[in-house]
Amino acid sequence: MNIFEIYREKLLNILKDLKTKKVIILPESLNSINVDIPPAKFDGDISSNVAMILSKPNQKPPDVIAKIILKELEKIDEIENISIEKPGFINIKFNKSFWSNFLKNIFNNEKTYGVNLNQEKKKYLVEFVSANPTGPLHVGHCRGAILGDVLCNLLSFNQNIVKREYYVNDFGGQIIHFTKSIYCRIREILFNEKFPTNNNDLYPGDYLIDIAKNIIKKNKDLKFDSFDNISDKLTILSVKESLNLIKFNLKNLGIEHDNFVSERDIVENNEVEKAVEKLKKKNFVYLGKIKAPEGEDNSKWVEREQLLFKSTEFGDDKDRALQKEDNTWTYFAGDVAYHENKLNRNFDILINILGADHAGYIKRITSVVEALSGNKNILNCKVSQLVKLIKDGKPFKMSKRKGDYITVEDLINEVGKDATRFIMLNRSSDVELDFDFSKVKEKSKDNHLYYVQYCYARISSVFRNLNKKINDEINFENFDHIYTKDEIKIIKKIAEWPKCIEVSSNKLEPHRIPSYLYELSSEFHSYWNLGKDDKSKRFIDENNKITNDKIIFLKSVALVIKSGMNILGVDTPEKM
RNA sequence: GCGUCCGUAGCUCAACUGGAUAGAGCGCCAGAUUUCGGCUCUGGAGGUUCAGGGUUCGACUCCUUGCGGACGCACCA
Known part of the structure; x- marks a missing residue:
């Protein structure tokens, strides 16, 4: 039940119909036609850019095209109003009963609400953490670990097959x-x-x-x-x-890998030789010299003939060494073999999560995967940027006992698993993150985790006070309730959930999910506060009763929050 | 020197792979509520999206040049 997807389909069908009637000409690709959320000021529920896209091939101004499409859209019952705005946007407003039907539809298939069912299902291998097995994890590993885990959750939520893998550098x-x-x-x-x-x-x-x-x-x-x-x-x-x-x-941290692959095994099974041999056959390996990098201290640099991989053919800035001076394999050679090993296991997509300090490594590893597989897009590397820990407005270090590191254990003892996960995910992984301890522990609106969990706890409290269970069956008999404006605002937010998932998983950027949940919670809390002054807006009335429409409304908010928090791997307590 | 990422309100950040008048939170200002200046609620101000150029119906987003910041640039893993 993704209303944006449904209306995109409806639009495309209208377009195809108009094309066969020779009313309009379609462009080669329809991909850039979208159905979106209009800006709040326009009083529309969904909008489309379709008229602008069709303007050029038809050699007509967008508003003329928009009017043609408008006539077709007017035939749809559940639409109350359509307007055409400035350059040629089409804004659609649904009638009131649309929203109760929408909620009913969610609960027809509540387990898959938000799942992008139209997307092709794939087999993913996600490699993450892969920290050297020489000690406990520290904060630097933490962000990438959580990012990888949540990406996996997200991809499996969308019904893909996902394996979590850890590459153990137990050699060298x-x-x-x-x-x-x-x-x-x-x-x-x-x-x-x-x-x-x-x-x-x-x-x-x-x-x-x-x-x-x-x-x-x-x-x-x-x-x-x-x-x-x-x-x-x-x-x-x-x-x-x-x-x-x-x-x-x-x-x-709530993370469990499916598979640990040992570098030592890869080397001892002669997989490196085999992978290098494969590259040789494809003519990507030669004996040559690498120049010293400029702008650095190169006094110790010794130029030497060695076995190199032609990563420059794939856009890398220099070719990369496969063998050391003593003829043993480099770390990179082992990784080449490991990726050949991954490729042989028939996944559709490989994802590597790397720390910012390994970003320079991406080019050579994507190069070699392309060389081995002939497929440019099979490997996708995501980088997670640094985390700055802040306490009392200053960067700080926690544990001197364990060397210079602040360990994951310290972090969890200090703020807990949920806060660590939620905050680490709150920003795009491309951006450095400030992790502010005082804020994380605050019980206020400033603490986004607390705010979202509180929303779920409030909903739970309604059911608890009524001696009902949140999972009780809903009675949808004769359900055609007209929701109020305040309620519809929240229901519209609920309707955005599948879109949030779609964007997050297409771009492999889960940071939108915490933001979305915060927005939803924020709207819910505002609604709750209305009940202070206006008793009709409270969920439980004077006779200690609740109406069916309010149960459905509450449950739909709870459903989305729970489902979002599950993807994030964060708990939703019923009491706080 | 080169590569990658970043530069958006006073601060911390969003912006749905190019959409409409660029949005939140904190802070600030004004009100409401309150035994309190704290908590909570309502509203308001606040912007040349680092700078210049280009691409087009339309640019924070893409291309290009420059500036600034972070990270990286062995045969270490």
Whole structure:
């Protein structure tokens, strides 16, 4: 039940009809014809730009075209009034009973209200977080994690098949350093050997001590007398422990991945060789040299002949190295193999969520996916910009105990899962985000999460006071109630919900959802406040009764809020 | 030097892949309510959308040049 979609269809049918009658000529594409919400001042419910689009091919001014279409639209019963505005917009106003029919239709199929049913269903693979398994998650990972999770929720809400994936970088230099750090901590615990403080490669964080203790406890038979003897086994154990830490953090954020892919497995299964071989066959690999970047300190730069991928053919600014000096694979080579692995699993769309600091990586990875698949549009990378934490108007750091990081755990302990998720999603991921602790904890209109949750709680309280359940069946017999102007304003907002979902999922930009929910809540609270002065506008009357139309009205608001909050992964408590 | 993202009200940000007179919240001003200057409610002021040029019926949105800010620019992951 998307009234914008329905009326777009109706318009297109009218156009096709007029075309066969040779009244008008249609342009090649009808995509730019849309049905929208008119600005509030025009007293219309929906509007269309159709006349402007048809103006050129027909060589007639828009208002002339608009008048032709208007005549056809007038035949539709539920339309009360049509007007043509300045350049040629057509504004449609529905009659009053339209809105009760609309609500009735929502509850005919309440589970799919908002779902874009006309959209083609696809198989998505969303890779997100993929933080190095060398410690707990910190705030920097948090925004991308939530963005990825909510995109998945959104896509599956729209009935697509979605897999959440985490790429575990359990291979390479960082992991060796990490394992060595764990080894030193174990020696510290078991043999009282002082942890080296002069080695910058080692990880200093205190959480390593906990990991070390866990490993000792779970592996009583292991001997820690030589790093070389134990490093293979210890690497696996260390990665496992720190991955557990990450999974715990993610769980507290309400996030669970379907699949963890290990870089080590990719390398050890010779998938890198196979992927590079494939690129070679397609002639995208050669031996060559890379120039040092300009404007930086290049004193240490050594130019050297090496195996390169021709990413410049796809618009990258330089070709990218596949092999290191010692002939082992670069991180990029591993990622090439990983993406070949993804491609072989037959998804329609791959989505990667990256942090702002990895934005420079996008060009080469999209290049290589295009090279491997021949498909330019299969991989879609989303970047989430930085988060600035603010307390008392100043940027601040929370936990010194755990190194310089502010961890996800700190954040959740401080403000909770729901607030973290809601605030992180409140802005476009393209924009830096201020995360203001004092505001997040405030119980006022300023706190958007609180305001939306409060709306749901108020609705729940009505049902509670009446000893009714919000999920009780609705009686639609003889339902043709005429809603008031104030109510219709809110019902119109409810009608916008499918549009909000459509735009959010097409652009992969879920930040519209919190904004939408805030607007809906705001209108609902205003309506609620009207009941202060005007008792007829209260939901429960003097005799402690409620009318059927008000139940339906309340339930429709609750339905949309609940459904929106589900997508955001945020709770809707019935009492606050 | 190059690449990516951003620049909108005093502040924090929206603007439905190019639509109409650019919208919210906070702050400010004026009222209402209130045992209070706090909370809540109603209304109001506030804009050359960083600057210039271009594309068209129509530009915050697209192209181009410049300015300003953030991030990145190994064989590290």
